[in-house]
Each structure stands twice: as structure tokens, then as C-alpha cells.
Amino acid sequence: MPTTDRPRRRSLRRSWSRQQISGLIWQIAVIAIAVAVVGFLWSNAVHNLSVRRISTGFAFLGREAGMPIADSWLAYSPKDPYARAFLVGIVNTLRVAVIGVVLATVLGTAIGIARLSSNWLLSRLAAVYVEVLRDLPLLLQLLFWYVLMQGLPAARAAWKPIDGVFLSNRGLVLPFMPVHAANLWVVGAAVLGLGAFYVLRRRLVAQQMRDGQPRRLWPYGLILIVLLPALVSWAVGASWTVTKPELRGFNFVGGLTLAPEYFALLIALVTYTSAFIAEIVRSGIQAVPRGQWDAAAALGLRRGFVLQHIVLPQALRVIIPPMTSQYLNLTKNSSLAVAVGYQDIVSIANTTLNQTGQAIEAIALIMSVFLTISLAISVFMNWYNARIALVEH
Template sequence: MSAPKRRLSWNDPSVRSVVYQVLALAAVGFAVWYLVSNTLTNLSARNISTGFGFLSREAGFAIGESAIAYTPADTYGRAVMVGLVNTLKIAALGIVLATILGTLIGIARLSKNWLVHKLARIYVEVMRNVPLLLQLFFWYALLTENAAGPRQAANPLPGVFISNRGLTMPSLEGQALDWMLGGLILAILCTILLGHWGRKHQEKTGRVFPLGRAALGLFIGLPLIGWLLSGASLALNVPELKGFNFVGGVTLSPEFAALLAGLVIYTSAFIAEVVRSGIQAVNQGQWEAAGSLGLKRGQVLRLVVLPQALRVIIPPMTSQYLNLTKNSSLAVAIGYPDIVSVVNTTLNQTGQAIEGILIIMAAYLTVSLSISIFMNWYNKRIALVER
């Protein structure tokens, strides 16, 4: 017996739902078409060229700090790539450092030591309520106005100089450096695998695997093996003062240092509250049960409480990572050449502001979605699975 045919009726909620969604989609499509058409018409009337063809033209301007090779003879596309890499570099370092500092301060907020608790609380309340832009100006002024020139640079350690050009220090050079970096990456991967195996081993036997000592051995041994395999060809490039600046070594610019310090200190205050609330969300009985097994407070926090608190911490932590990444756009205020600064220079020279803004929007949208996808994947991975 065939099923009765469904009659379309306006009284059917599902029919009305489909109609409303189609109308809403049509309205959005019409609005987008109107805006794009109107913009192209106005640009054509003013003889303003459109498109992204300018990215293949010679840029003709210098960028003060670049993680990849760049000269003014390179294209605008290369310049935009330099700005994007600079943004990714500051965002990645900022996320790692802010997470470490914020976690430590969040744990300190719950300390039974009165002084530690109060200092952590003061830090959080002050840093959260001072605007980030003001903090960036403060750190930049501190690093530039109170520092002497290269000839009068402070020399706290051999080969290390602090001046208004930034922090200059020795750097490693040679073929062995690549081998040592490979050994370091291998050590990180081995530590992650050992940690996973150690948890499984503890669940089966009840014995705690000494992961800390094993990781220390890996982080020392594997880079050392890489150094030996490369023929021990590693040289120390010590900076020297020649003329009006230092030659050799590596220099951490005041702009980069000020931006990194501002982002880390500001964001860590919010992360500290996320960590504190996540730990407090774990039932007090978990502390008492773990303590009754003879575990120390630090072991209880690391082995019992924090793994459960992560399920509460991860979602708001994702928002803080996204905020840090987007707040890095304030770099233009202190002269750090991030993607916003580079694209601003590009659109001032080419006059193609719409394309420039679209490039910035696409870059931040891609980075933010990538962070969200990874954090959502990790959140699902640690979520409780009901049986």
C-alpha cells in the first residue's frame, strides 16, 4: 500500500520554513549583487582600476622586519606574504606564551598562599582593565625612549646588547643547526607519544612513567645526536658594533618585543580567569578523593583536576586565541610590519583600497577559522563520551 501523498499547505510549518529561508537567501543575494554592482559602476566612472593584477607589480618599498627573504624589487604579492608571515609569527608565539603565563597565573589565583593569591588577582584586574593599545604604547616607549643608541648600548652578557635598535644576541649558524632543529622536533613528537603510552601504561599497571626525566633526556640527547651526525659543524655568530649599528647575530626589534609583550600580558589575564573558572568547575570531591590516595596537591592538579577542567576551559580559550590573533592588527600603531601595515602601504601606493581590505579580511578569516577548526577538533577529542 503506497503512502499518501503529502499536500503542500501554508499551514504546514515545514512549508513556511522553506519559503522563509528561500526569501531570506534571495534578499541576501540581491543585497550582495546590488553592492558589488554599485561599487564597480562607481569605480568605473572614476577610472579606478579593479582586480588583483597589482599583486604582480614591483612593490618598491622596504619592510623593516621580515621572516622570509624580501627586497623592494619584489612584487606586492611578496610584500603581502611577508606581512602575513609576520602576523602568523607574532600570533603563534603570543598564543604559546600567553597560554603558559595565563595558566600559571590562573593556578596562582587559587593558591592557599595569601601573597601569591593577592598578587595574581591584582595582575588580572589591572591588565584586563587597561586597554591593549595603551599597553602597546607603554612597552614601546619603555623599549625605545629609555634605551641608548648602539654605541652606548648596555652589555649585560658577553655578546648581548640592549639598545634602541632592540635586543641583539649571538646566533647559531652552520649545517648542524638544521640537524639540531630536526632533533628538537623529533624530541617533541617522541615526548607526545611517550606521554600517551605512559597514560595507557599507568591505567594497566598503576605505575607512573617518569615522563619528565625521559623528556629531558630526549630534548638534550636528540639535538646532540643531530649535531654529531652533521659533523659538529656549528658556529656562533657574535654581533659586533660596526659604524652606527651591530653586524652579525640576531636582533629582536623593539616593535616586535613591544607587540609580543603587550599581547601576551593582556591576553594572559583573560586566560588566567578561564583557567581559574575551569578548575573551580571540577567537583571538590575530586580533590578529596585523589588526596585520599596519597597524591600531592601538584599531582592532583596535574593528573586529576586539569584533565577534567580542560572540557570547560577549551571553548572560552578558543575565543581568547582568536582575540589575540585579531588584536595583533594593532601592530600598525607601533610600526611592526604585520599584514595590516603592509597592505595599508600597498593600497596607498596603488589606490586599490577595496582589494586591500579584502586581502586583510581573507587573511584574518582564514587564520581564525583554522584556529577554530583545530580547537573544536581538540574539544571533541577530550569530550566525555556517553555509553
């Protein structure tokens, strides 16, 4: 029997190698055709631009921008070069994308769980929230929130829901703690302490699983997460003074101001995306076998404990892949900021295009920025998805 199987295995190896070779040839051919098409289009564009005496290249990034940017976390002046303006636009885009992803995840998860609640009123309200927001175009919602922000009272008559917080047509003004270099050292120490505590916790849990002896984690957490940052803060003399906004004249001084354009864009993206995330979370929880709930109920476990420690960890394997798509959608939908005048990378690139005529370069910068952000999100989510995946031994 083994002697008859050997020729068969050899023939299978040969046929498989032929398939691999033919597949490789086709891939090389497709890549060559794609490169040839891109090269032809690029040479054609460069020729047409040179005929019309339109300069090409990215040398314009070193010239003075001359454009004002109203809302920026980075120091910027119209006398700065276009490169600085593009950097401000990238930071403004990340402000929307990162904060929007976090808020949409929290809100969407809460709405998704509420849809499965045994409380009829709560589940119906969550269902109405999901169905209404998913069926309305995002641009329409964005314009609604922007018009609503413009209809708020002026700064002198601003709403004050709590002490130190003001809401007016100038935006949302919050108390703020200025961040200096010393504060960054403390934040770095806290992040380092969290990482060390995570590694140490995994080792202690592994030792407990081997010998069954429980080990206390709170002393290590107190030292690494609390005492280490406090010691670094004392060593570098970090200041943790919170400044509250004050109304002076027709505007606010101090604190952190979220411009109405940014605030409207953030609310629209978070509410719209959270409706889709809620459905993803709901379907992920329902994908977990009902027997998990029944077994936990038979053991007398609380429903909240079962959801947090038993159901959600299993549901994540279903939730993460479509959740990645929603994170990418939120990031790309942030380009609608142009509709309300928020100066993100797309808005600044459009202004640069109109001023310099460098259309190809401006569009290429937009594409490279969104491609980089999207790839970073995909890589992180794929890594996390692989980390929580079930491995068969």
C-alpha cells in the same frame, strides 16, 4: 499497543520531515538574499570604480612594490612585487600571533594558578596583575611599552643582563643559530620521532591496561627522539653553531634582533591577553568539584601532582572554549601594530592602498588573511576540545 504507536510514529516522521523541508527552504532563501546583496554591492562598486577610471583586480600584485620593510624574516627588497610584500606582512603577523599565543598561554596559566595559591602575597599580586591589565585599553598599554622601549639607552650603552643579550632602543638582541636546509631535515626527523613515540606510547599503555604488565618507554624515546635526529644530523652534516651579537660602530652585528616595534607589540599583547587567560584558568580549576582535592589529600598526594594530573585535565573541558576566543582576540589585536609602525599585513596593505588606490582588493586581502588564520585556530581548538571531551557510553 504497538499497532496504536505506528500511526503516531509515522505522523512524527512526517511532521519532522516537514520541519526539515521548511528549514531548508528558509536557509536557501537567506543564502540567496545574502548572495544577491553581495552581488549588488560588488556590481555597484565595480561600476563606480569604472566611471572614475580606477582599475580593479589583483594584477597590481605583480608590480614593483617600492616600499621598504625594516623588520622581516624573509628576504625582501623594495624592487620585489607587491605579492612578496604581502607575503612578508603575513609572516610578520604570524610571528606576533603564534609566539604571542604560546607566551600568553604559559604566563596566563601561571598567573591563574597563582591566584588560587594559599600564599596571600602571591595571590594578591596575581589579582592586581589581572585587574590592572584587564581594565587598561590595549592601545594604551602598547603605546606605553613602545615609549618605554624608545627611552632605553643607545646601542653603545645597551643593557647586558646576561652574556650575549643586549637591550637598547634598537630592541632586544639575542644569540641566534642560523637555520639552513640541513637543520630543517633534522627538525623534521625530530618531529617524526615525536609522532612515532606518541603513537607507540599509546599502544604500550593500552597493552599495559589489558594485561597489567609494565613496559619501558625510555628506550623507544631515546631511539626516536634523540638518536634518530642525531643520526640525521650526522648524515646531512648540519651545523649547530650559535652566533653571538657584537657591537660594531653604532649597531649590533650577528645574533637575532627583535625590533622595538615588534618587541613592544609582543609584550603588550602577551600581558594583556594573559590577564584574561588567567581568569579563564582560575575559573576552570574552581569548576572542578572540591571532592577531587579532598580525595587526593586523603590519599596523601602532593598538591602539585593533583593539580597537574587530576584537576587540570578535568578543568580543560571548561577552559578550552573561552581560551579559543582569547587566541582569536590576540590574533586580531595584532592589527594594532600600525600604531607603533610594525609592518604587519594591515600596515603593508594600507601602504599598498595609498600607492595603488586598490582599496577593495587591499581590504579583501586583509580580511582573507585574518579569516584564514582565525578559522585555522578555531578548527584546531575545536578538534582538541572534542578530543578531550567526556564520552558517555
